[in-house]
Amino acid sequence: MEFFMGSVLPYGAFSVFLGGVLFRVSGWLRTPVPFQLTLFSVPRNRIGKICLIFSEVLLCRTLFRQDKLLWVWVWLFHLSLFMVIFGHLFGIFYLRDQFCLVGFRPEQSQVLSVFLGGIWGTLMALSLLALLYRRIFNLEVRRLSSPDSYFDLLLLLAITLTGIFMYAPGFHPELHDVRAYMAGLLLFDPIPLPRSPIFVAHFLLVSLLLLYFPFSRLVHLAGFLVIRLMLVEAPPEYPIPGHKRPRSIFTISKFQPEIPLFSKNSVKREGRSV
Amino acid sequence: MKIPLRLAKNKDLPSIGINHVAETNLCSQTLQLLDEYRAFTRSLSVMLENCTGCGACAKACHSYLGTGDFFNIPAARAGLLRRIFVRYFTWSGRIFGGFAGAGEIERGILDRWVEYFYQCNACRRCAVFCPFGIDTGEVVLAGRNILSRLGIVPSFMADIARNELTSGNNTGILEPAILDSCSFLEEELLEETGLQIKIPVDKPHTRILYLPSSSELFVNSDTLMAAAKVFHYLGLDWTLSSMLLEAANYGLLFDREVMKKHNGRIRAAASAVGAKKVLMGECGHGWRAARMYTEGANGPFPFQLQHILELVAECLPELRLTKLPIRATLHDPCNYGRGAGLVDGPRKIMRACVADLVEMTPNRDRNFCCGGGGGLLMDEMKQIRMQLGEKKAEQIRSLLPLDYIAVPCASCKAQFPLLIKHYGMGEVRTGGVIDLVGKSLDMRGSAVFAGREPNLT
Known part of the structure; x- marks a missing residue:
């Protein structure tokens, strides 16, 4: 069992996550876009388009325009998620000394790392709770939700809370052990999981998230870009040259008009009136 | 909400290239058509699979705002198709079923599709306000395509299509x-x-x-x-x-x-x-x-x-125009504003033709649909159309007194007179943008061009 949880599960979960997301995205990208779905107004040049997509990715610009309150929670959640992931990477690798890289003293870096981790973790939990509250108490959104919508939020909330819980005295796993374990995974030489129940719970929940991610609506992190790219495509320019690559097989099948091209009457009328 | 839509009779369908599907085959045929459609276009699967149901589209949709019917929220409207799609064409739906919001195909769901896909003007306003850019108009058009291949077509559409194909x-x-x-x-x-x-x-x-x-x-x-x-x-x-x-x-x-x-x-x-x-x-x-x-x-x-x-x-520089002494506004048809990016041209023309041009709020690519788009101009849908146009009527009322609303779209031209009459603003005239050019154009200026071909691209 320990071998399974410590060695098989992390590799399995990560492969499913990566493979699943790639499979779904490539599945979308393989399907043709038979007609330009440009959603105007769209910038003409490439830089404008890149700026537009980045402002959507980094700032959720559209949501800000539409619903400021929802935007606060959504943006805060995604930002804190991003921050927490980076915090994990640096904090574990440098054993909380990462801020020494920007000129802090080691003891300052330790405090700052603990403090920032706590703040972002709390913000993440708060924003998830706010989103959950909205899903339950906003009648429209409640009716739009299916069980998995709640499950997504609860799973993320559980991961966040187990993460924060590790701050509690007595539950704190040794960072050295965690780093040694992660290093073992990365070097394909896994060692047993650190002996901290709360860490194991946190770790198992993250594995579950990775396993579940590609099959769920959470895949919107990738699908979002696929949609946005369709919407900023340049509209066609006329005349369309004959050598341009057909957009799909629908374009290729030919159609012949059923009524004659010319009619004698109308030509005669023209002749008379000119 | 039931809609009084009249459907075309089976015998009228072959003339527009559609074959009638027997009642017993409807469900299996639907799945097959859905499968074909998702291979046909990327938009359907990617737009159905990524919606998180955040509800941001509710406030953007004039159809929901006008009718108050839950299934007219774009996400819920698309959800009628999504539940079937998820059940048969995604892993999560096949494995988790109802937990992932999937539902079995049944005859009743097709009636719901007809009901709600024909209360959408396919105006794409939801796509402008969706954080992901999900265009429910695309999903609705996919649904209507599948319905018509099943032989379920409004008789209004079937008649027009027959006219288009023959004459x-x-x-x-x-x-x-x-x-x-x-x-x-x-x-x-x-x-x-x-x-x-x-x-x-x-x-x-x-x-x-x-x-x-x-x-x-x-x-x-x-x-x-x-x-x-x-x-x-x-x-x-x-x-x-x-x-x-x-x-x-x-x-x-x-x-x-x-x-x-x-x-x-x-x-x-x-x-x-x-x-x-x-x-x-x-x-x-x-x-x-x-x-x-x-x-x-x-x-x-x-x-x-x-x-x-x-x-x-x-x-415009070549036209000798006299400004008409009227207060006018411009309605941006959805398919110009969001669908094909034609918003500056009409404004330039209007500014040259009328003395007082006022703008609607919101306008351009965020303009509200008048409720007549998406082919919903059939007589039996008039009552529903008036509800769909409620937001537009509010926009117009806030600009009163007005002499003229320029609506450069034939569907809008059919909807607007009914709409402003229904909401008690019958004194406002409506018509095209070109109509205004015709009225303010001083034809004596045309002599300048007599006998020469203007070098236009």
Whole structure:
């Protein structure tokens, strides 16, 4: 069992996550876009388009325009998620000394790392709770939700809370052990999981998230870009040259008009009136 | 909410290339069509699979705001299709079933599709406000396509499609009637201006083929007459075509095969008169169909394609216009604002033609639909259309007193008079943007251009 949880599960979960997301995205990208779905107004040049997509990715610009309150929670959640992931990477690798890289003293870096981790973790939990509250108490959104919508939020909330819980005295796993374990995974030489129940719970929940991610609506992190790219495509320019690559097989099948091209009457009328 | 939509009879369907599907095969056929459609276009699967149900679209949709029906929230409307799609074509739906929001296919769901896909104007406003850019209009059009391949088509659409396929225009006007009304309009123009302004039909070796909305021959004839005046003034070599007297393409709104066939006529009609440029008249979805769908439907297109409002906006410096002393506003048809990016041209023209131009809020690509788009112009849907147009009526009311609302789209032109009458603003006149140019154009200026071909691209 320990071998399974410590060695098989992390590799399995990560492969499913990566493979699943790639499979779904490539599945979308393989399907043709038979007609330009440009959603105007769209910038003409490439830089404008890149700026537009980045402002959507980094700032959720559209949501800000539409619903400021929802935007606060959504943006805060995604930002804190991003921050927490980076915090994990640096904090574990440098054993909380990462801020020494920007000129802090080691003891300052330790405090700052603990403090920032706590703040972002709390913000993440708060924003998830706010989103959950909205899903339950906003009648429209409640009716739009299916069980998995709640499950997504609860799973993320559980991961966040187990993460924060590790701050509690007595539950704190040794960072050295965690780093040694992660290093073992990365070097394909896994060692047993650190002996901290709360860490194991946190770790198992993250594995579950990775396993579940590609099959769920959470895949919107990738699908979002696929949609946005369709919407900023340049509209066609006329005349369309004959050598341009057909957009799909629908374009290729030919159609012949059923009524004659010319009619004698109308030509005669023209002749008379000119 | 039940809608009083009349469906076409089975015997009328083969004439528009649709076969009737037996009642017992409906469900299995639906799944097969859904499978074909998802292989046909990327938009369907990616838009259905990524919606998180955040509800941001609810406040953006005039249909939900006007009717208050939950299933008119774009996410819920798309959800009617999503539950089937997820159940049969995604891993999560096959494994988790109802937990992932999946539902089994049953006959009843098709009735729901008809009900709610035909309360959507496919105006794409939800796509502008969705954080992911999910375009419920695309999902609705996919749903309507599947329904029509199952033999479930509103009789209004089926009639128009039959007219488009046989006569080349929505109203089914045949050539003698076209010639007749053009002669009549020429006489009207002679009376009005004292000039011999021609409305040529099928004139060979012409540079420009003009595709008006067929309603301009009878109902909105001011638009066609104004266009003829402008062309005469500029000395353009133009003609109408009796084989395609229509900018609209109803196929876009319910069946892609019909869309393709009708769209193919543009090329055929332009070749027939030897045109170099195809000029589209004031029609919202027609302009989107021509500009955005021609390449995908029929491939290479060896002609230039331009909208009449773009052409007139380019030629404004050459036109001698006197500003009309009226207070007017411009309604941005959805298919111009969001569908094909035509918002600046009409404004330029309006500013040159009227003394007081006021803007609606919101406008341009965030404008509300009038409730007449997406092919919902059938008589039996009038009551629902009035509800769909509630937001538009509010927008107009906040601008009163108004003399004129410019609506450069044939569907809007049919909806607006009913809408403003329904909401008690019957004194406001509506009409096209070109109509205004016709009224404010001083034809004496045309002498400047007599005998020379203006070098327009």
